[in-house]
Amino acid sequence: MxxxxxxxxxxxxxxxxxxxxxxxxxxxxxxxxxxxxxxxxxxxxxxxxxxxxxxxxxxxxxxxxxxxxxxxxxxxxxxxxxxxxxxxxxxxxxxxxxxxxxxxxxxxxxxxxxxxxxxxxxxxxxxxIFNRIYPNDLVRGIGEMTRTSLQALFRSCDIDVETPYLVKDRIIYGEVFSMIAIESNWCRGYMMLQASEDAVLDLIRRNAGQDGHAINFRELNHVLGEATNMIWGSFKNRYVGPGEAGGSSSQTQVPIIVNHHRRFISFGSEDPQLCLKYTLREPGKYEAPVSIYQRFVFNLSWSPQEFKENATVESLVDSGELELF
Missing domain, CATH: 3.40.50.2300 (Response regulator)
Structure with missing residues (x-):
């Protein structure tokens, strides 16, 4: 193969x-x-x-x-x-x-x-399992932008990105997860971040120093939500063209089913999900590493043949379409 x-x-x-x-x-x-x-x-x-x-x-x-x-x-x-x-x-x-x-x-x-x-x-x-192809540039870019976003929020940590993999199961990792819609002319679906509440909360408290004892789960929700927004913002700037994000009322929607008891979430699709695992380590400390799992499920629309990166200023200068003033 x-x-x-x-x-x-x-x-x-x-x-x-x-x-x-x-x-x-x-x-x-x-x-x-x-x-x-x-x-x-x-x-x-x-x-x-x-x-x-x-x-x-x-x-x-x-x-x-x-x-x-x-x-x-x-x-x-x-x-x-x-x-x-x-x-x-x-x-x-x-x-x-x-x-x-x-x-x-x-x-x-x-x-x-x-x-x-x-x-x-x-x-x-x-x-x-391998019935859905994810472009190399997309997978690599997701890892880069997510690592950068997490690094901005957890400045004291070294962040490792493991090899991306495909999953067929629908198990939710940990007790807390965020979810945001991903939309463009070549894909529609969702991105999730999943983590253990205690592990991430303890990390946030340690990073806060003397004020850490006053931090509760609401601050954890804020940090995870901020990370989600930062990643989606980077994704949109890099892969979504002007006017593409934000669907119309006529677009297909699929119910999302969540079973809290079984830690199960279904997006109404049997296609494998793209999963990346990020490990946060605090140099010089003996605390256990913290894992954050990221999943992409493009259950509403998927046309990878139309995928392309938006042009950067540097690339436009190199191609001669722009010149430095």
Whole structure:
């Protein structure tokens, strides 16, 4: 599989066939997958991972995981019931199909494949996880402008940006998140920032010095809202042409569903979301790093072929359209 960008996707690998470890590792590297495995292979451990704040694009499941096919199917039922949005790719020993499974069991799997025949897996990875292309310049620019915005608000921190990745799940990270509409002639959707309330609040208090004890969650809301506005402002200046932002009343709208109990949010779309993770570290201190997750979901409109950066003054000077006075 050759893709033009370096975006990856995390997959949960439920495969205890140790003789095939290297083959599975090579498979993940070839297809741009970051594989993670549970420390324990029992169903409780697997479900604990799925119920945590792990952003996943899918699941690679071996048909004899747990010792036999029956255990695998029982686990698949639990996974599908808990996280139906995650595609499950079934590795089999002999057949690159779901032949032999009941219609009900077969419906849980996106596809079946063997390590000797990866054609079906390749096609389904492209169709389910990597079916949306994000231009390299857009992804790189988002990381740059977000890091700059966060640096302006958290001046004492070093900020790292991890490799962007695609997610299929709808899990909300942490207790607080902001959301803002993103609109242009080539995209319409939303951007979110998600974070742990206590971690960010403690960081803000430490940065405030002696006045930190008086800071509460309202200041956290202000900081997160300010970061969101700064990022959207940079996005608009860089990627949205004059008069493009702000939709008309005739544009399509989709209900957004939030389930607070399950930390779940749905935008009415099955397309993978673009996710970036930012880690804030305080040099010289032993405090735990603070993570902020950023997600983009272009669920209302997406035309990447029309994407382009707005011209800067420097580029216009270089092209001869402007000259310095």
């Amino acid at each position: 050759s893709r033009d960008n370096s975006i990856m996707s995390k997959v949960l690998v439920l495969d205890d066939g140790m003789t095939h470890f290297e083959s599975l590792k090579n498979l993940c590297e070839e297809y741009g997958l970051a594989g993670i495995k549970p420390q324990r292979g029992d169903a409780d451990a697997v479900m604990a991972i799925l119920n945590s704040n792990v952003d996943l694009g899918g699941i690679l499941l071996y048909e004899n995981y747990g010792g036999n096919a029956g255990s695998c199917l029982e686990l698949a039922v639990k996974i599908h019931g808990s996280r139906p949005e995650l595609p499950i790719f079934l590795r089999r020993d002999q057949l690159s199909s779901v032949a032999g499974l009941s219609e009900r069991d077969a419906a849980m799997f996106r596809c079946a494949y063997t390590l000797d025949d990866l054609q079906m897996l390749r096609a389904n990875l492209e169709a389910s």
